[in-house]
Amino acid sequence: MNLSRPLLLASNSPRRKELLAGLGFKFEVKVKEVNEDFPEHLKRAEVAEYLASHKADAYQHDLENEVLITADTIVCLGEGILNKPADYKEAFEMLSALSDTAHEVITGVCICSKEQKLVFHDVTTVYFKKLTEEEIDYYIRLYKPFDKAGAYGIQEWIGMIGIERIEGSYFNVVGMPVQKLYGHLKTLGLISS
Template identity: 65%
Template sequence: MMNFNRPLILASNSPRRQELLRNAGFEFKVKTKEVDESYPEDTPPEEVAKYLAAKKGDAYGNDLKDEVVITADTIVKLNDQILGKPENYEDARRMLESLSSKEHEVITGVCIKSRDKQIVFDDTTQVYFKKLSEEEIDYYITNYRPYDKAGAYGIQEWIGMVGIEKIEGSFFTVVGLPVNKVYEALLTF
């Protein structure tokens, strides 16, 4: 394991983020708080992920002693519109239909925060979906229930394997944590 000289907290219930950070060699504890994920309406879509990651980090401000906390938020942006987590089956279907045969951006914002320092950054990856059939969309939603995923899909799941033609950028950003940037930021933190 990487020997990071301070206790590390990952503020995320996402098993995907936990696995990525663990696979990068870091020891950490998972500690989460409920944070309202609203943002000002006039926030440019490309700034939302950073805004929310920082907002999540701010929730830990007074609790930190020697620890460093990592918070993150991932959004899917299609034509300047943000696709959040689907509310139900119909919402997931609508999102996947809108992504079918189109290019979109996945932006993951990250906040690394200690008692006296904070770094906020993001990473963007272009994702290209093939034309998805109704059967493929129905199969995916029924079997993978992507209700906890921005844009109603997980790139590491079946739909990513059969539906994504290519990406430009980091696969890990789409999964939910740009591990290379987090690693570099922690080394210099």
């Protein structure tokens, strides 16, 4: 698959890099430190979209002919948003809260060029079985999920043993709703076969 313009991915996530490469696109990774605070009045999907759009804003003046993709994934339990855990204790609390319940994973994505900006999101519902304290402890000690919203990666051990089912896109939970992304790139006329 070829794109009609150079593609930039503004993410350090190895999972997002894999997913974008899996679509068959060549791209360059460019990363800047961006503040991830968001206005408190925003609803959950709005938070994911705001963060993706906010990340894109940091590159706006750097873009020439390129198309930039930014994304942000949040984990929502009830009305709360579970961010990246600061330490073992926080990760343990998050996974204990997710145990034996359903939660939503929302990824906001921004496709941006010098001329236009498209922001969208996808939602997946994830159902965890009841996790034992030993399982949670084992996962945190071995996988150290401190860089992951909600303190877990669906593609890792905890996802294999703990997730009973999902409703929606698996890839969205990994960090990029690639099916929607591909569709939007096509609609924007950026894909040439």
